[in-house]
Amino acid sequence: MKTKTSLSALIAVILIVAQTSAQGKSLYERLGGVYSIATVVDEFIETLLVNDVLNANPNxxxxRDRVxxxxxxxxxxxxxxEVTGGPIKYTGRPxxxxxxxxxITGTQWNAMAGDFKKVLDKFNVPEKEQNELFEIVGTTKNDIVKFPDK
Ligand code: HEM
Structure with missing residues (x-):
C-alpha cells in the first residue's frame, strides 16, 4: 500500500516536472518574481513622476499629487x-x-513607453522578456489612451 502511494507520488512529481520543462517558466518566474517586479515598478514610477511630457498634462x-x-x-x-502568470491577484480598478x-494622449503614452524601456534596460531585463512585457502592456493601450492622435 505504502509502495503504491509512493509510486503514485513519484509519477505525479515526474509529470509536473515534465510539464514545467515542456511549457517553460512563466514570465513572472523569468522576471524573478515579486521582489524583482516590485523593484522595477518602484524605479519605473519614480521615473514617470519626473517626466515633463507627462507632468505637462494637468490631469x-x-x-499624482492626490494619489x-x-x-x-x-x-x-x-x-x-498577475498578468505575467504569478500567484498575486490585482484588486484595483479596470x-x-x-x-x-x-x-492621456498618444504622445504621453510614448513618453511612458520610453521610460519603461529605459528602466528595463537599467535592470538588464533580457530582450525576450522585455518584448513579452511590452506586448502585455500594449493590450491596455486602447483603454488608457483617450487621444491616440494627439
Ligand atoms: C501614459 C501612461 C500612463 C499614465 C500617465 C498613468 C498614470 C496613472 C495615474 C495618474 C493613476 C492614478 C489615477 C487616479 O487614481 O486618479 C494611475 C493608476 C493606475 N495605473 Fe496608470 N498610467 C499610465 C499607464 C499605465 C499602464 C500601461 C499600466 C499597466 C499596464 C497602468 C497601471 C495602473 C494601475 C494598476 C493603476 C491603479 C488603479 C487603481 O488603483 O484603481 N498605468 N495611472
Missing amino acids: IKEA PKAGLKFQVTALVC MKESHQHLD
Missing part, C-alpha cells in the same frame, strides 16, 4: 505579477476606469 499632475505613490506602486506591481479622467 495627470493632479492625480499616494506607494499605493500606485503596490497596485501596478500586483497587476504585473484600466479604463482608472485612466479615463486623465485624458
Whole structure:
C-alpha cells in the first residue's frame, strides 16, 4: 500500500516536472518574481513622476499629487505579477476606469513607453522578456489612451 502511494507520488512529481520543462517558466518566474517586479515598478514610477511630457498634462499632475505613490506602486506591481502568470491577484480598478479622467494622449503614452524601456534596460531585463512585457502592456493601450492622435 505504502509502495503504491509512493509510486503514485513519484509519477505525479515526474509529470509536473515534465510539464514545467515542456511549457517553460512563466514570465513572472523569468522576471524573478515579486521582489524583482516590485523593484522595477518602484524605479519605473519614480521615473514617470519626473517626466515633463507627462507632468505637462494637468490631469495627470493632479492625480499624482492626490494619489499616494506607494499605493500606485503596490497596485501596478500586483497587476504585473498577475498578468505575467504569478500567484498575486490585482484588486484595483479596470484600466479604463482608472485612466479615463486623465485624458492621456498618444504622445504621453510614448513618453511612458520610453521610460519603461529605459528602466528595463537599467535592470538588464533580457530582450525576450522585455518584448513579452511590452506586448502585455500594449493590450491596455486602447483603454488608457483617450487621444491616440494627439
Ligand atoms: C501614459 C501612461 C500612463 C499614465 C500617465 C498613468 C498614470 C496613472 C495615474 C495618474 C493613476 C492614478 C489615477 C487616479 O487614481 O486618479 C494611475 C493608476 C493606475 N495605473 Fe496608470 N498610467 C499610465 C499607464 C499605465 C499602464 C500601461 C499600466 C499597466 C499596464 C497602468 C497601471 C495602473 C494601475 C494598476 C493603476 C491603479 C488603479 C487603481 O488603483 O484603481 N498605468 N495611472
